[in-house]
Amino acid sequence: MRSLCPIAFAGILIVIFFLMAQPLQSANEFRARVSKKSFAREVTQADVEAEIEFGREVAARILGQYKVVRDKKITTYVNLVGKAVAIHCNRPELDFKFAVLNTSSINAYAAPGGYIFVTAGAVKIMKDEAELAGVLAHEIAHSTERHIVKELGIKGEESSAQAGIAHLLGAMGDPARMAFKQAVDKAMDILFTTGYQQQDEFEADRSGTLLLASTGYDPLALERYIARLSAQPISADMKIINDTHPSYDKRQAAFRALAAEYHLDTVKHPALQERFAAYVN
Amino acid sequence: MALMKIYISLISLFLFPGIAHADVTVYVQSLQAKIMQQPDFSASVIGTAKRGDTLSVTARKGAWYQIQFAEKIGYIAALLVADHPPRNGKRAINADANIGNNARRRASAVATAGATRGLTSDDRKRASQNGVADYSALNFMDKAAVSEIQAEDFLKKGLGE
Numbered sequence: 001m002r003s004l005c006p007i008a009f010a011g012i013l014i015v016i017f018f019l020m021a022q023p024l025q026s027a028n029e030f031r032a033r034v035s036k037k038s039f040a041r042e043v044t045q046a047d048v049e050a051e052i053e054f055g056r057e058v059a060a061r062i063l064g065q066y067k068v069v070r071d072k073k074i075t076t077y078v079n080l081v082g083k084a085v086a087i088h089c090n091r092p093e094l095d096f097k098f099a100v101l102n103t104s105s106i107n108a109y110a111a112p113g114g115y116i117f118v119t120a121g122a123v124k125i126m127k128d129e130a131e132l133a134g135v136l137a138h139e140i141a142h143s144t145e146r147h148i149v150k151e152l153g154i155k156g157e158e159s160s161a162q163a164g165i166a167h168l169l170g171a172m173g174d175p176a177r178m179a180f181k182q183a184v185d186k187a188m189d190i191l192f193t194t195g196y197q198q199q200d201e202f203e204a205d206r207s208g209t210l211l212l213a214s215t216g217y218d219p220l221a222l223e224r225y226i227a228r229l230s231a232q233p234i235s236a237d238m239k240i241i242n243d244t245h246p247s248y249d250k251r252q253a254a255f256r257a258l259a260a261e262y263h264l265d266t267v268k269h270p271a272l273q274e275r276f277a278a279y280v281n
Numbered sequence: 282m283a284l285m286k287i288y289i290s291l292i293s294l295f296l297f298p299g300i301a302h303a304d305v306t307v308y309v310q311s312l313q314a315k316i317m318q319q320p321d322f323s324a325s326v327i328g329t330a331k332r333g334d335t336l337s338v339t340a341r342k343g344a345w346y347q348i349q350f351a352e353k354i355g356y357i358a359a360l361l362v363a364d365h366p367p368r369n370g371k372r373a374i375n376a377d378a379n380i381g382n383n384a385r386r387r388a389s390a391v392a393t394a395g396a397t398r399g400l401t402s403d404d405r406k407r408a409s410q411n412g413v414a415d416y417s418a419l420n421f422m423d424k425a426a427v428s429e430i431q432a433e434d435f436l437k438k439g440l441g442e
Contacts, residue, residue, distance in 0.1 A: 045368065045369075048370060057414070059419055060408070060416050060418075060419045061408075061413065063414065063415040064413045068415070076427065079425055079432075080432055080435040081435075083427050084433070087432055089310070089311070089360070090360060090362065092370075093368040095370055097422050097423065098422075099418075099421075099422045129439065177400060177401065210344055210358065213322045213358075214315075214361060216440045264322070266323050267322045270439070270441075272439050275439055
């Protein structure tokens with residue numbers, strides 16, 4: 001009898017281990033889904049500071065490309081709408097700021113670190129405040145997801161073979177300055193010529209739409225605006241946005257799938273046409 | 282008897298992880314975050330969490346986390362939370378705000394700021410003069426920024442809250 005106890009004990013342990021293995025794997029998968037970024041290298045305070053400093057330089061270059069609209073009324077309005085969306089994002093360490101660019105070109109831009117731009121041409125074809133919020137939410141998503149930062153490998157500590165912008169920020173001498181300038185040039189290239197990775201644009205559409213819904217605006221507004229863009233005649237004003245984004249067909253298909261997944265057509269959030277008209281017209 | 286106690290203790294050790302694995306803690310990043318009765322943007326709001334609040338996540342349903350909130354089951358949009366407390370941002374020092382206006386600055390402060398900011402002040406001055414960058418416009422953008430409270434009030438007025 002006594003010799004059977006260890007055998008019985010071993011048998012019980014095997015059964016328990018078998019039964020527990022499945023839920024434990026699910027728990028680990030669950031933890032991985034909840035904190036997916038924790039399996040990547042953790043973002044440090046130095047990373048955030050580097051991102052903001054770098055973003056300011058990119059923002060200054062964007063403002064050199066197009067003049068800023070210095071009208072206080074429209075600038076304040078865009079900042080209020082943009083910040084209303086930004087206070088719902090998951091990067092409270094970024095002090096989001098917004099500006100309207102004086103160009104008929106139809107587009108919007110996000111420099112790293114929270115600097116967001118929308119062109120006067122883009123605002124002109126919007127119909128309501130929710131559409132403005134949607135476009136700004138899309139750009140905010142590029143910032144919160146660090147799309148340019150990841151593309152350029154901007155890190156605060158030299159923890160890999162990639163050169164970090166913060167490393168360059170702390171370094172002195174011509175080679176560091178040249179490398180920094182090249183990184184800014186590369187960011188401008190992404191914004192004005194090559195575009196983001198396609199998956200980053202789809203992620204910005206998705207996150208932007210969900211952010212819109214979480215803020216309280218009509219979640220279909222961004223899709224509506226993109227649909228209107230797709231109907232615009234091909235012109236010089238549409239060149240950059242057409243060259244740097246996925247096709248409208250693909251974007252609209254993704255929007256439809258997202259709307260179906262989250263029943264967004266049943267969400268009765270306002271579009272605020274009248275307030276938009278009061279500020280913009 | 283003593284051996285039996287050891288066996289039971291060891292068996293309990295294997296059972297315990299299986300019971301205790303489920304909950305994960307997340308931190309609210311959004312200034313305010315609505316807690317919904319169902320994982321749906323049209324559902325009723327059962328409460329509001331604020332930035333820094335910790336929530337215990339029991340499951341994930343697409344873009345929603347199921348949480349325990351005030352002794353009820355609720356749902357929060359995953360976009361509004363993260364697995365770390367809210368971080369503080371260091372505001373960038375606007376050392377070159379007056380380049381566009383050609384204002385005079387103390388040379389030592391300029392040199393220090395330039396040396397630790399990737400580009401020197403001369404780099405920025407040259408870029409401004411060449412029209413490649415506009416630091417005066419960046420200064421305008423900084424000054425035009427609104428606070429979170431202003432934006433929240435503006436939003437609430439629009440939504441009729």
